[in-house]
Amino acid sequence: MRPVHDIDVVILMATTLSSKRRPAELVEIVAAADLIQEAIPFVDKLGDAIARLSSVGLISAAEGGFTLTAAAHAIMAKQHKKAGTEELLVALKSELAAYSPTEEFPAIVLTQSQLGEAVRMHKTSKKAPGKNLLMPKAKPDRHFKVEGRWRRAPAKR
Template identity: 40%
Template sequence: MHPISDTDALFLLATTLASKRRPAELVEIMAGFEPLLEAVPGTSRLIDTIRRLTAHGLVQVEDDRFSLTAAGQQLMVGLPKRTDTAGLVTHLRGKLAAFDGPANFQSVHLGQAQVDTAVLAQRAAAKEPGKNLLMPKPKVEEEDTRRSPWRGGKGRR
């Protein structure tokens, strides 16, 4: 599959995160970029990425909901588990470069207004506490002092 950009790999990773249980809306995929600690790419790059991935049969769209096809899921198998996002993107770009699927599927052409609306809705939802379920939970800082052992009952006898 050529040409390949980092946005292709990031979109596949975000789609994988967002569509685990059911096909995801575009807003949910935009929220999938946050756990990857990556900024949401520009509108024109997203439109090109969606068009390219659907034309090669890696992503499918049904009723404005996105999910990975069987070929897309096969690409996600075997990704390294203990690496950062840059390592995942590099590994996935290598798999995309080796992917030789034909571009004979119907590509999806989204409008710029539709993608802009999804990005703005995701940004608004990210500002509201408790709305974005894809966000990692912050770690609670514990005190360094040792707690005294629990003493059950009425005390010493």
């Protein structure tokens, strides 16, 4: 068993979430990580996590973006579909601790400027008035519906 950092699990889940149909850009991975842990990861920790996950063969660079490898798809396929985020993070962390790569892979090394630009782009997109599909939907105000019951006319006798 090897040590697994918490940010590694978050970045693996974020890459899974953002690279469903095509390789994900770095900004999309940052947005998905923000959605998962409700905080934007630090630039240096983000770079270290991507380097660690790529060196063990779980993330690869393809077509100008990042995607999961076959080993990472197998790990993610083992997870329960109805598990909550916290339960999924714990289960995925134990799976990553038990995972041992069969061969050496080159690490993806990103510069501080690339990582910083991705974080800045995500921060500006959060403030933009457009629709961000990676952000959670606002929950409706339930108080109004409860309050509406008191306005009904009394039943006739």
